Amino acid sequence: MGMAAGRGDCPDWDFSDSHGHLVRRSGIAPKKLPPTYDTALGTAPLFGWAIADMAKNWRIHISTVHPPLSGVSIRHAHDARWQTKNMSSTSTDDVLAPEQAEAFRLQVREFLEQNASGIGRRSETSLMIGKKYQAALTEAGLAGLVYPKEYGGAGLTRIHDRIYREEYGKYPDMTFELTISHGMCLPVLNQFGTEEHKREFMPDLIAARTMWCQMFSEPGAGSDVASLQTRAELDGDEWVLNGQKVWTTLAHVSDYGVLIARTNPDAPKHAGISMFIVDMKAPGMEIRPIHQIDGGSHFNEVFFTDVRIPKSWLLGELNNGWNQATAMLMYERVAIGTGSSSGVTHNLADRLIDVAKNNGKLSDPLIRQDLMKLYCEETVKSLVSMRTRAEMKAGKVPGPGGSLGKLHGAIIARFSRPLINRLVGADCDAWEGEGRGENWARYILSSFQSNIAGGTDEIQRNIIGDRVLGLPREPMMDKNMPFKDLKVGTQRQ
Template sequence: MDDLNDFRQRCIDFMESQPAPAGAPTFEESCAFHAAASAAGVGAGVPYPAEFGGAGLTNAHDKIWREVKENYPMMESEFVISHGMCLPMMNDHGTDEQKRQFMPDLISGKTLWCQMFSEPGAGSDVASLQTKAELDGDEWIINGQKVWTTLAHKSQFGLCVARNDADQVKHAGLSMFILDMQAPGVEIRPINQINGESHFNEVFFTDLAIPKNWLLGELNTGWKLATAMLMYERVAIGAGGGGGINRPMYDQLHNYATASGAINNPVVRDQMMQVYSMETTKALIAMRTRAEMKAGNTPGPGGSLGKLYGSVIAWRMREIALQIAGMSSVAWVDDDPHGGSAQSLTLRSFASGIAGGTDEIQRNIIGDRVLGLPREPAVDKGVAFRDLKVGTQT
């Protein structure tokens, strides 16, 4: 217990020593923060082995780190995929050689990672993906296209699921690979959003060659690994920091309502309390999910509960925020202290029902794997992928 108390104080001392960003942290500020955290023995690497760049501590220490950092400005928004998804996958399924090569820089924020599942013809039905991986001597040759890849344009590496055997059924014959996002054969086209940001990307692979030993996990286990990675994604999205009870959307609503004077409206206060209650419930679900991870378990289908509820809250939050913001939800003047924030909030809320699996997919998972309801009929069961009419196949 003394060790945990000492560690908590170390986390507090570290966070107190860090310069507070003027607003939302820049990418450079986030990188510097993670480098400093790694050097101090805190941060994303807390529960990972020291030989692979981590602090070599326990999940109990990791929980303390998460609790402490929630009391300070969020510094890791662009590292959610790197640290919340790619890092645990590398730790769980990478070879010792891969871990030594990639994990230290991944933990310290020296490299940013993305994940590549979705394709133009494989969104919710990811198993219909057509990106090909063909073994040629000591290299894998990758050809195909991914879409909606978050932060691909800033990433140095990524994890990609590709089809290596089209003679197997669509959920088989898939494998996961480590890709160099800056290598010849990779073309990244940012998708320009209505607010001027470019958060998502199209990624094209043309005869991209990667080393044979950049296969992550075993051959033909890509669907199993993709499912595990999606579980980590749903925890990262649905469980947030996962330390205690936090209500970030309620806090934003409170700021909007106070600034506009709408806080004095009893209807607005009632709406705000709905969000308060929903976020409290979501936080309790997150704590349960994190407790399972603390016990050493890979996140299960229960992670879909928090992810789905987060989407429901975001939709409700959007409705209320736009009512409070009024005309400033579509236009604002330069001296408006909340100028543009309502627009960004609205835009992001739509992604919450898509990223990490649509709301419909989450409900299917909860019905099938949590509640034990009958599965929907599958017309492609037992059919080789090359014989299916999916995507661009005819």
């Protein structure tokens, strides 16, 4: 990330907005920053609008201090009234009194002190940890904070959700394995499901009593998902499913799945798709785990042979599945962009700062520079995520901000890998044994998927170019052609 030049060998950053929020970071700022910098930071134009919002909503003051501080402190002004109406033009005016915000923060802290411990691997062991933690959240009334009580949620505001995320971010992530269930399937059910769907499925989903997966990609329909060939045909009061999906995360441990299938082959490929709820244990389902190089089996092939589901399990409108799938993909990118699919990503800069302090490398100016860059990158991603989540809370389908956050998460993963290697050293190669070595090794190895999972970087750039920058769309040779006349997917000669 580029920075403007100025004076000050070791500035102290104060981020203060009009509502009194204050964030202070000391001792890792890059050299030669100007005393006052209220314009957009010199990052890539791709994220200019996010940085412009940061400059607008968070006036940045930089004051030179001597000698440099060796630690990092972050302080939030909890005594100010919380408002978020400026974070998104579509958001609602959630307001929380200071005493309410502080009381909820203390409640969350107490809960986390009692329940947030240990780091699970990306395996069924970590899934068990995630389910146990989610059960405790449910018991404490803290699960599904922004979802209605009648559907198993807590019925609270996005400010409560933000406070929880801030506090939870101080602990190792224990709910990574629930990302698809809660970050993708849950909002889609809430948005497109019928009243019966919501009352039947959402309470168990929120409490993690059931696991859900997403079934989109096929052997011949990856980036071009609309070329899918899995069929759904109505037979009386049931839909009959036939076809194959691939790279389905956690299908082998899921109870239900959200599926898109072709319901009208006479329509253009984007127009003849519908979305369904599927029982993963139904007769005719075959799930084959794919063994990965790291020893895990997160991904699966899923085969449908005359699988029957109730007619009422159509999710949303018939033949409107592509629009709904697009919404789900945006939810996926929000889920990935606001956290990461790599494991150790909550406040990654803070964690690496602690590592640098403990091993005596924080005094290295190149290390400090890269840590500050990482902090700035995470700040941008967080602001994009705040905008997108505000849109979601206001009832809007996530827009291209989801792609911005997802792409920025991939950029962070690429940037952080060599930095982690320099800071952690040989522990990056540790696979088993005591300490945090195994955690960093798995982070680095799994971070390579960030450029592909949830949509490739190239797809994200296409979305951003089309929907953010307003560039001309790529030509579509098959536009308005019936799907049955196309040579797509595995039909290609």
